[in-house]
Amino acid sequence: MKVLFMGTPDFAKESLEAVYNANYEILGVVTNPDKPKGRGMKMIASPVKQFAEEKGLKVYQPIKVRRNEEFIEEIKSLNPDVICVVAYGKILPKEILDIPRLGCINVHGSLLPQYRGAAPIQWAVLNGDKKTGITTMYMDVGMDTGDMILKEEVEIGDDETTGELWDRLSKIGGELLVKTLEQIENGTAPRTKQGEDFTVAPMLDKQMAKIDWDEKTASEIKNLVRGLNPIMGAYTFLNGKKIKFWKVAIATKREIIAEGMEILKNGTVMISDPRDGLFIKAKDGVIIVLEIQGENAKRMPISDFLRGNQINEFEVFK
RNA sequence: CGCGGGGUGGAGCAGUUGGCAGCUCGUUGGGCUCAUAACCCAAAGGUCGAUAGUUCGAGUCUAUCCCCCGCAA
Numbered sequence: 563m564k565v566l567f568m569g570t571p572d573f574a575k576e577s578l579e580a581v582y583n584a585n586y587e588i589l590g591v592v593t594n595p596d597k598p599k600g601r602g603m604k605m606i607a608s609p610v611k612q613f614a615e616e617k618g619l620k621v622y623q624p625i626k627v628r629r630n631e632e633f634i635e636e637i638k639s640l641n642p643d644v645i646c647v648v649a650y651g652k653i654l655p656k657e658i659l660d661i662p663r664l665g666c667i668n669v670h671g672s673l674l675p676q677y678r679g680a681a682p683i684q685w686a687v688l689n690g691d692k693k694t695g696i697t698t699m700y701m702d703v704g705m706d707t708g709d710m711i712l713k714e715e716v717e718i719g720d721d722e723t724t725g726e727l728w729d730r731l732s733k734i735g736g737e738l739l740v741k742t743l744e745q746i747e748n749g750t751a752p753r754t755k756q757g758e759d760f761t762v763a764p765m766l767d768k769q770m771a772k773i774d775w776d777e778k779t780a781s782e783i784k785n786l787v788r789g790l791n792p793i794m795g796a797y798t799f800l801n802g803k804k805i806k807f808w809k810v811a812i813a814t815k816r817e818i819i820a821e822g823m824e825i826l827k828n829g830t831v832m833i834s835d836p837r838d839g840l841f842i843k844a845k846d847g848v849i850i851v852l853e854i855q856g857e858n859a860k861r862m863p864i865s866d867f868l869r870g871n872q873i874n875e876f877e878v879f880k
Numbered sequence: 881c882g883c884g885g886g887g888u889g890g891a892g893c894a895g896u897u898g899g900c901a902g903c904u905c906g907u908u909g910g911g912c913u914c915a916u917a918a919c920c921c922a923a924a925g926g927u928c929g930a931u932a933g934u935u936c937g938a939g940u941c942u943a944u945c946c947c948c949c950g951c952a953a
Binding site: 601860 | 882884886892893894903904906952953
C-alpha cells in the first residue's frame with residue numbers, strides 16, 4: 563500500500579515513524595515550511611521533516627495547499643492509495659481529499675466527537691477530564707467531522723501535564739494509525755458516523771494563561787497549571803513581576819489550617835519558606851507551589867527559588 | 881544581525897560612587913535533645929564564564945569571544 567504522509571510537529575513524527583517502521587511504502591512527506599524559531603530566529607525544520615530527511619524520504623513543503631494546482635497535480639501523479647494526515651497545520655481542500663482511492667486518514671488526539679479542533683489534548687487536561695484518547699477517522703471537509711475508524715481510550719493521571727499526556731498520545735496515535743492502515747488494507751476497517759453531541763477544542767489564547775485568583779477554585783488553578791505545562795505556563799504577578807507556576811498541588815486539610823484565613827484576599831502568601839514551601843490562599847483552599855519560574859529565569863523547584871528570591875508572607879499574587 | 885536577562889563556593893541569589901567577596905540553604909565536625917528534616921556552635925569550600933585593556937587597585941569600567949535563559953514565533 564502506497565502512503566503519502568502529511569504532518570508537522572513531534573506528535574505527527576511519532577505517527578510517521580510508526581508507519582515507516584511498519585514497512586509501508588511512503589511516497590513522500592508533506593510538512594509545513596521551515597520557520598524561524600527560537601533565540602536568534604534560526605530556521606528550524608519541523609520534527610516530521612527532520613525524520614523524513616534522516617530516512618531519505620521525499621519532502622514537500624508547500625506554503626499553501628488550497629488552489630495550489632502545481633502541488634495538487636504533484637500529489638495526483640504520486641497516486642497514493644491513502645493519505646495519512648496528523649497535525650499537519652493546514653486545512654485540506656476537497657480536491658486533495660478525493661485523490662487517494664482509500665481516502666485520507668486523520669489521527670486526532672481525543673475521543674471524537676469530543677474536542678474537535680486544534681487543541682484537544684490541552685483542553686482535556688485543562689478541564690480536568692479523567693480520560694481521553696485517540697480517534698482515527700476518514701477526513702471530510704469539516705473540522706474533524708469525518709467518519710470514525712478506530713478509537714483508543716487513555717486515562718489521564720491526576721497530576722499529569724499536557725506535555726506528558728501529549729507524549730503518551732503521540733505514541734498511541736502512531737500505533738493506532740498502523741492498526742487502522744492494516745484494517746483498511748484488508749477491508750475490515752469499521753466506519754462509524756460521529757454523533758451530533760460534539761464539543762470543540764479551539765486553539766489556546768494567551769489571556770487564559772493568567773491565573774484569576776478571585777474566580778478560580780484551587781482545583782481549577784491546578785488544572786490550568788498542568789494543562790498549560792509545557793506550552794505556555796500559567797502565570798501571575800507578584801510585586802509587578804511575572805511569575806510562572808509549572809507545578810502545584812492542593813493542600814489537604816491537615817497541612818494547613820489558618821485561623822481567620824477567610825479574611826485574606828485570594829492569592830495571599832500564607833507560608834513562604836525554603837524548607838516548608840510556598841502556600842497561597844485560593845478561593846476554596848490552599849495552593850502549594852512546587853515548581854516555579856521567575857521573570858527572565860528558568861524553571862526550578864520552589865525550594866531552590868526561595869533560597870535566592872525573597873517572598874514574604876501576606877504578599878499577594880494578582 | 882527579532883527583543884531582553886544572565887554566567888559569583890555544591891544549589892538559589894546579593895554585591896551600593898571601582899577599595900579585605902557576602903546572604904539563605906546544603907556539606908563536614910561538634911553540642912543540645914527520648915528524638916528530629918528542629919535548635920545551638922564551629923569548619924571546609926570561590927583564580928567572581930574566557931581573553932585583552934583602563935587603573936595604584938577591577939566581581940564592579942571598556943572591547944572581543946564562549947556558554948546559558950526568558951520573550952516572541
